[in-house]
Amino acid sequence: MREDGRGVADRRTMLLEAAARVIARRGVRGLRVEELAAEAGVSTALIYYHFKNRMGILRATLEFINDRADRYTGERDPDAPPLDARGELLETLLLEFQDDLEVRENSTAWGELRACAVFEPDLQEDVAKSTLVWVQDVAELLGHVHPQAGAAALAMSAERLTALVEGLSSRWLSGSLPLRHARDLVVGAVDAELARLAA
């Protein structure tokens, strides 16, 4: 997983993987540079060599988990049967609700960074941009199911579905909503939005 064709992933990437793990375990609020260093097996000074300061770690990690999430979306098993438009939409929205360790890491870290952005203007722009990209992706997938729907209606449906996923994700991660139930709720919401767009 940390290998590519050209060798071992570089140090910075390794540090970011460690940062994602620590944030997922302790939260942004609980991220200690010292613990990150231990997790990565390096000294704290090296962290400050690669990142300007604590906020620099957070910003870089946000970018890192966004790139990693993009990779998941792109990577489909080539042997699996091709998905129809609704299937692709569901897959995208349900991506966060999996028991896979790395996915859960991504969801947790993303939720944390989003929550922190409320108080950290330095994060707001990046979070807003990532959210926008996600909303637009979902709007496009909705458009594949209902090509006749208007752009404004697609955008609003996409905003609702993605915000719902974020809300449910937060409940799931805090242990107040079982994974299975969260997935059922998303499926129901998708069908409701598709029904609305069909009308």
Place this chain on the structure above:
Amino acid sequence: MREDGRGVADRRTMLLEAAARVIARRGVRGLRVEELAAEAGVSTALIYYHFKNRMGILRATLEFINDRADRYTGERDPDAPPLDARGELLETLLLEFQDDLEVRENSTAWGELRACAVFEPDLQEDVAKSTLVWVQDVAELLGHVHPQAGAAALAMSAERLTALVEGLSSRWLSGSLPLRHARDLVVGAVDAELARLAA
């Protein structure tokens, strides 16, 4: 605001109001006991006299903002025209999306405490309980609109609507979604869920 018929609100309440303000301003992670003391105009020692420790402040504040939110829901202008069932439902769900200072304080603090609960088992139970109460309230209001709907369907619609509100609230508070748009999205979602329950 800090008065009632029997005199000035007691000290503990004043401290909790101050705590809600500080959490709304700095977040849970940014809450410093010293700043809370300054905000309330008392010494830090007094904080520890009234609360066991920092976590005790958080737990008490969570309870406080829940009670305060309940009070909003109950208090309606007696001169206003009575609301129909859908109107009551909308009012409950849109309660968080207002430019009122105290309401915004409540939303922000609630979002923070919910986000923190992912990493603080001590908060999870309280957060889950509050969420459950809210979901049940919304389910009941949905039932007033569609008395023939089944309990399971009402519960799932309520879960979706409340989770959506939480997701949108987080976007609003981090400045990536205008208040007005958030409200429109909620109204749309309510109508979609009501249409589903009518079928």
Place this chain on the structure above:
DNA sequence: GTCTATACAGCGATAGAC
């Protein structure tokens, strides 16, 4: 690039007087 060592500040929590 990476480490060891450490300066320095911030903050939670308590002791003890009034």
Place this chain on the structure above:
DNA sequence: GTCTATCGCTGTATAGAC
């Protein structure tokens, strides 16, 4: 109940050697 004063830890960040 409330304050002043302070302890002691924890955590960010840097200096300087290799």
